Amino acid sequence: MTDGKSGKPFRLAYAPGVTPAKWANVWADRLPDVPLALIAVPAAEVVRLLRDGGADAGFVRLPVDRDGLSVIPLYTETTVVVVPKKHAVAAVDEVTMPDLADDELFHPLDDAIEWVTRPGLAAFERPATTADAVELVAAGTGLLLVPQSLARLHHRRDLTYRPVSDAPQSQVALAWPTDATTDLVEDFIGIVRGRTANSSRGRTPASPAEKPAQRQVRKPAQGGSGRRAVPASRKGKGHRPR
16 A cells, blocks of 8 residues: 555656646645655556556546546536637637638547547548647648647647637546555545545544533423412412512
8 A cells, every 4th residue: 555654655647738736735735754756648548557556546538448447527628729820710719610610620649539520621640649730730731629728738839729619528537446545545535626634535424423412491390380389488368479
């Protein structure tokens, strides 16, 4: 088991475009004795790395084969089209897929978006990677649809991007081998979900404490009026009530 005593790091893999820095900073504050090793790998390799024991947890882009994995969907990214700055698309705030019907669009082999029907015209080749496709867009040979984080990752001064309002979107999730759900994995899940350091981290909570017994109110005797009894010594003739 990976823990502070063994000195081994907690290994976190992540797909391109995912920025784990904010979670890594919280980890460093809460578990300073356990190093966090960040492993950047292609999106298609994260699941294999988890199954081979090369990482304890990882950020993946859905869908993935979930066999043997636990998966927590986290957020969905806006899909954008990457274009040269002089392209007509650069003059508008957003576009739709029909707006791209006459444009050639690259479909890299590591495409992070799951398409049912791709818009536009197929480009002359399928680049091996998104980075290669961005280079071709810069050369003016076509456009590229990607999650917004990948457009930012491969930013160039001669390119820009615009949201595509009706395009499918990429969802990012946290995954780990189900049979290797260690305490440190639970710690990281808690960080990602925004739990405080003192939370139960998803473990079975202790039984709630019993509520204090309520103070019992003495009821009047059955058949009584509920008024306070008057002592016998004050019931005599001539007694004046106060």
